[in-house]
Amino acid sequence: MNFLRLQRPRNDGADPSGSGDPNDPRRLRRNPLVWIAVLGAIVLYTQYEGGGLLGTENKGVRRIDQIHDVGGPFELTDHNGRAVTAESFYGQYMLVYFGYTWCPDVCPVEVLVMGHVIEILGTVGEQVQPLFITVDPTRDTVSTLAKYAENFHPRLLALTGREDQVAAAAAAYRVYYGKGEVANSPDDYLIDHTDYMYLMGPDGAFLEVFPHGMRPAEVARSIGQYL
């Protein structure tokens, strides 16, 4: 009490702590600007820890992330020959990637990344169904996809369908694909395609998109926020 009484006369109004000492902790506690700074830091830190900042700052994510109508119904066949629709996966998160098995470079890397992401997530990753949807239904038959899927995560499902079914699924996900020049035989061509990975919620709603080149740990951290 003596201490406070002694200090009080030195309070000229500019120092809310009344101590006159800029390092006095009471002065910091009472300064609203300090509180705003601390709250801001906590928010930033929480977002960073959750991958939120990394997720939105990564190339292209924010731009694509602003599209909220990605996804929708589809009717396809999985690599076990079972008919599946978007509703088949309701209740689970879907990690969706469109590609084709003949793709020499990007697709296999991204499908590997999907598998690593599931592994990193551990038991919570069981809520996530990795899906590979072909944009090349002519060559990617059920049996071709079955052989392809074997090389990746055991829970990966590879989906194909009629050309119109694949086109409808790709359109729902805003995926572009186009056949390149046919080379030596009718079966020898590349397909140019969008290579984003989409996270969809248990109700099928779009949650997040991951561009090609993100590390599995980054993707897992972002997905982990939702699980």
Ligand code: NI
């Ligand atoms: Ni590809």
